[in-house]
Amino acid sequence: MANRHTQTCAIAAALNILGDHWTLLLVREAFYGATRFGEFQRNTGIAKTLLSDRLFFLEKEGIFRKEDVGERGTRYAYYLTEKGRALETVMIALMQWSNEYVYGRGKEPVQLLDRSTGKPVPQLQLRNRKGEALGAMDVAFRAGPGASKATRRRLESIE
């Protein structure tokens, strides 16, 4: 986490936590059901010292909580917190983008299926409160209550 972004920007702040390649892969593993150091290590191929470092960091940031399960050798289990589980949307957005634009249709390594139909889940789509799809032209980025002067100026310059 060498270069922390200091802009007041939700994307920059998210990347300060998630920007490290490994972070989201560990979150992915947790979604797949991994809870133990050895599982995370085996399933991602991450070096042990790096894994140790990342799990500590993710616990500190409130993405994982560590539980002492009292077994010899593998004392701890790691579980996603509510904040961690909420990353599912980010993960799925990444997966759907990559399946479509990096791998391409028919070459998807992993798909998200609707259990009740067995069919792929449709792409995430912005919708208004009535559930109608919103396009890029229907939405606008605006300074929020926590905007810094610089962010406010930046966003006002857009239109």
Place this chain on the structure above:
Amino acid sequence: MANRHTQTCAIAAALNILGDHWTLLLVREAFYGATRFGEFQRNTGIAKTLLSDRLFFLEKEGIFRKEDVGERGTRYAYYLTEKGRALETVMIALMQWSNEYVYGRGKEPVQLLDRSTGKPVPQLQLRNRKGEALGAMDVAFRAGPGASKATRRRLESIE
């Protein structure tokens, strides 16, 4: 881009492109309307050599296309391709997560508003083909047509 992940995993592949902190911030700037080297530089605070490197990389990966606009000094303009514009869902998922769990309600630096109502756009939500919301229990990650043996084994071990 020191550590390229080699797993056949759509998330790993996406992070090979987007894993660098700066990459998504440049994409964010492009969504805000930046097209010129100087704008990207000024609005993110990125070092010029790093920016030059990242723009080259993003063009190579098909996220930006570079256009010679023939002006002295600032010859080139950078535009998002279709693949780049499709990252909007990833960006918005990150922004919504960060607004809720990093900044918290009432402290959002930037909000995405529905132009027709002026209200914040609801959180991205997985839905089935009928438009009904899907929870974590309604969906499953499954090996796709492009899965490697390792990915297939990994996913079959889940349940």
